[in-house]
Amino acid sequence: MTISKTFKSPFDAVLCDLDNVIRFYDTSQIAELERAAGLAEGATAEVAYAPERDLPYLLGKISQQQWVESIVLGLTGQVSEVRARELGTALATAPFWADEAVVALLRRVRAHMPLVLVTNATLELEDDLASLGLADLADHVVSSALVGVAKPDRKIYEIAAERAGVAMNRCLFVDDRLENVEAAVAFGMTGVHYREPADLREPLSFVLNS
Known part of the structure; x- marks a missing residue:
């Protein structure tokens, strides 16, 4: 499901959650x-x-x-x-893995625009990304454990947009938690409530088909 205030023109950056979008636990x-x-x-x-x-x-x-x-x-x-x-x-210490279909989509996105991971994560995040082979997946990683605020606090969205170098109303925000998506939309972003890789294909079609 895509929640959008307006989708008349392409956005200029993708802000994406990590857990239950890219990373999954066993x-x-x-x-x-x-x-x-x-x-x-x-x-x-x-x-x-x-x-x-x-x-x-x-x-x-x-x-x-x-x-x-x-x-x-x-x-x-x-x-x-x-x-x-x-x-x-x-x-x-539960083992985790990355959804390669989503990783492949995001790597294609990053070739066209900034990609920022925005995650309520722990101080282990850097090591976790390295272990998944995803240390270079995004242009920036905004981790709650490092910035001191967590989604759905407005501040973490502002930090992510600033790192991307894009106005908030030009960002696509992807998250599996509806409350986080609704907050992003309230702050002016385009939001995608993620449940499966297919949820990304329509909003990213202008990039994926280029």
Whole structure:
């Protein structure tokens, strides 16, 4: 689904989310551990991604190990401390992979205009991109952990547009979270709510067909 205030002329930069657009996690090990512990699947993530635990990590205020310890505390009473630490560590170190179809599309886009990754990420992001072979994917990377603000805060969108060297109303913003897309549109950007690679083909057609 594309949400657009106006799409009469091509935009001048693409601002793209990372997780659940480009990068995806393998959570099979965590699910297996949860079953063994008698927890519902997703219980660890529910604790880990509660704002009071997740936001400090995404803003670079705590380390990965401190985040794991906060998960352990959050799981207290549901499982033993040893099992809670095992679950928290498995979540923090879950393997991930990149969607090559999306990567290929974005590399083609970058040949025509600035590409900026805008992600609520952690201090491990640089190493993660390198491990995926994507250190050179974008012209710039705007990480919440480094700039100290997270989507959907207006400031992170402003930083991304500034890095691209483009006015906000000339940016295409791509994200899997609808609230982040709606914020981008409210700030004057063209927004794409991402669910699958096909969602990118129409808004990027003028580039991809050139």
